[in-house]
Amino acid sequence: xxxxxxxxxxxxxxxxxxxxxxxxxxxxxxxxxxxxxxxxxxxxxxxxxxxxxxxxxxxxxxxxxxxxxxxxxxxxxxxxxxxxxxxxxxxxxxxxxxxxxxxxxxxxxxxxxxxxxxxxxxxxxxxxxxxxxxxxxxxxxxxxxxxxxxxxxxxxxxxxxxxxxxxxxxxxxxxxxxxxxxxxxxxxxxxxxxxxxxxxxxxxxxxxxxxxxxxxxxxxxxxxxxxxxxxxxxxxxxxxxxxxxxx
Numbered sequence: 001x002x003x004x005x006x007x008x009x010x011x012x013x014x015x016x017x018x019x020x021x022x023x024x025x026x027x028x029x030x031x032x033x034x035x036x037x038x039x040x041x042x043x044x045x046x047x048x049x050x051x052x053x054x055x056x057x058x059x060x061x062x063x064x065x066x067x068x069x070x071x072x073x074x075x076x077x078x079x080x081x082x083x084x085x086x087x088x089x090x091x092x093x094x095x096x097x098x099x100x101x102x103x104x105x106x107x108x109x110x111x112x113x114x115x116x117x118x119x120x121x122x123x124x125x126x127x128x129x130x131x132x133x134x135x136x137x138x139x140x141x142x143x144x145x146x147x148x149x150x151x152x153x154x155x156x157x158x159x160x161x162x163x164x165x166x167x168x169x170x171x172x173x174x175x176x177x178x179x180x181x182x183x184x185x186x187x188x189x190x191x192x193x194x195x196x197x198x199x200x201x202x203x204x205x206x207x208x209x210x211x212x213x214x215x216x217x218x219x220x221x222x223x224x225x226x227x228x229x230x231x232x233x234x235x236x237x238x239x240x241x242x243x244x245x246x247x
Contacts, residue, residue, distance in 0.1 A: 017052075102133070144178065189206050207223040
C-alpha cells in the first residue's frame with residue numbers, strides 16, 4: 001500500500017515517470033493477486049510505463065502475471081522472457097520468472113532465477129525461501145542448508161527494525177523449521193498468526209513449512225484450507241504444483 005501511494009503521487013506529479021508507472025503496476029498486481037485486493041491488476045500502469053520507455057523490464061511482470069491468471073502459461077513465460085532479455089539482473093523479473101518456472105514444473109530453472117534474485121538483493125528473505133523450495137526436490141542439501149541460514153539471518157534483520165513484520169516472521173519460522181528447530185518454528189508461527197491472522201499468503205507459507213519440514217500434515221491442511229478459501233484461485237493453482245506438498 002505504501003508503494004501504491006508513493007508511486008501514485010509520483011506519476012501524478014510527473015506523468016512521464018516511466019519507472020514509477022512500472023513500480024505502481026507491480027504493486028497493484030501484487031495486491032490484486034497475492035492479497036486478493038479488489039483493485040486494478042497493474043495492466044494499465046504497466047502499459048503506460050512501456051509506452052514511455054519500452055526498455056523497462058519490470059513493466060512486463062504484471063503483464064505476465066495477468067496471462068498466468070488467465071491460465072495462459074506459455075504466453076506468460078514468453079512475456080517474462082522479454083523482460084529477462086531487457087534486464088537479466090532485475091530482482092522483480094527474476095522472481096516472476098522463478099514463480100512461472102515453478103508453476104510449469106521447471107524446478108531447476110526456477111532455482112536459477114531465485115538464486116539470481118537472492119544474489120541481486122541478499123536482504124530479500126523471500127527469495128531465499130523460494131530458493132529452498134526449489135533446491136529441496138533437486139536434492140541439493142548443502143544449498144538448502146545455506147539458504148535456510150540466510151532465511152533466518154535476513155528475516156531477523158528485518159524484525160530488528162519492525163518486530164511486527166508478518167512476512168519476516170513467516171520466513172523466520174520456515175528457516176527455523178528447515179534447520180530442525182521445530183519448537184521455535186511453531187512459536188514463531190503462533191506469534192505471526194496473532195499479529196496477522198487474516199494474511200492468506202502467510203497461512204499458505206506456514207502450511208508449506210509444516211508439511212515439508214515439520215511433518216505436521218494435520219495442521220498444514222488446516223492452514224491450507226484457510227489460505228485457499230481466502231486466497232482464491234491463485235493459491236489453488238500454486239498449491240497444485242508446489243514441491244512442498246509432495247511429501
